[in-house]
Amino acid sequence: MRLTSLLAWIGRQATALVALIGRAAQFIWSILTAIADLRTWVPLTAVQVRRIGVDSIPVALFIALFTGIVLSLQSSYTFSGIVPLYFVGVLVGKSIMLELGPVLIGLVLAGRVGANIAAEIGTMRVTEQVDALEMMAWNPVSYLVVPRVAAGILTFPIVTVLGLVVGIVAGWLTAIGLLDLSTQEFVRGLRMFYQPFDLSYPLIKAASFGAIVTTVGALHGYHTRGGAAGVGRAATNAVVISCMLILVFDALWAVILL
């Protein structure tokens, strides 16, 4: 009996997963076809750039600031007595640029931006505002989804670059303030293994994370059912799935690009 229940549960989960993948594929296709509707989405993108990008800068910088401080202190603790201390600059620079900057900022924005998009579009869905758009012959995907996805792809890299700068500066100030390290030594470490690709790599990752967070948020909002509880579920699922996909794509980019 328990085995039957277990099999039934696995079957249900598998069916739900296949349905979700099918819905996501259909949704992504509808986004791609809606891109041609420039007249609708281009004028609406500026507002989303402000809401998704500009408004996210404080929280992204806050994360980057403390990441830089902690990285500097932890690398000093790890290296002391074994590795020359200017390697603090190497570790802070490389870790923040290649991994922690884009991923931590991506995860935080998945919470802030992804939940916001899912809740906003979800509320519009359950209050029939999406149906009202359709009745006015607007394409809801062009109107609601494409401007957000475009803004996400555009602004996540910019916010991430600002975060990288703040993270590295925080690491540097910590190194010269709290550790026995000079600016010259820190910069020496920072430049030691630097390659131009170190800057392209986080930009590629951040743009992909922007696409993931906004698309997943919009997907869950767009298919919201069941009133306030449904909106809550949509927001939660959007954040959880965005975070998981960010980590999956982080690994994928490492395999492909490094």
Place this chain on the structure above:
Amino acid sequence: MIRLEGVSKGFGANSVLSGLDLVVPAGSMLAVIGRSGTGKSVLLKCVARLLNVDSGCVEVGGENVGQADSHAVRRIRSRMGYVFQFAALFDSMTIGENVEAPLRREGVSPVEATRRADDVLARVGLKGIRNQLPAELSGGMRKRVGIARAVIAEPEYLLYDEPTTGLDPVTTAVIDDLMLGLKRDLGATGIIVTHDVRSALRVADRVSLLHEGRLHIEGTPEEIRNSDDPLIRAFVEGKSELWPEDSGSRR
């Protein structure tokens, strides 16, 4: 003309409409009454193709809505006005922007759109509120704004989803008068779905009862008032004891 033939619609194992037939001649208004949860709103959404039917045919102005591609569906919808149950006003827009929204899609100039929005807002008795947000309005005012938005493009077809539900009797009378005035002036073909029998009998040319997925009976308001049909009597008189057991809501 709006014509539905053998329309069925269900959600999972739950059948809502089962082989429903309906004809609304051009220029006339049909009220579909029925208990809550019988599928009245579903019927309206099938007409506007906000929901796809499982089987059957939906024709609006001679065009098969169910088989139309997305471009044709938008063209058909641009000839329709839809008044949503809870108005469905865009929260982020002012009242003026809400009412102008259908015109902006049609490429009407901003000056002309503003003029027409002011006219239609005055017509629904809401002059001077164009800069307010939907959240600042009462339920009755929101419904009137919803009607203004639905009629600003002077549609050939008007679909009203519970236009008077939840309103006080005075506001209900105001909305009824508004619907009568619009019917007279626009000559639109329309469907009102409601469980407000008094409003239905006052505004519509014909009234029909939706029961167990089909239209149970149809007649003029006078015929419905004088009908001996037990379901009609139960509904019109609001007597649950007259309603057959186990034949209420299907959802």
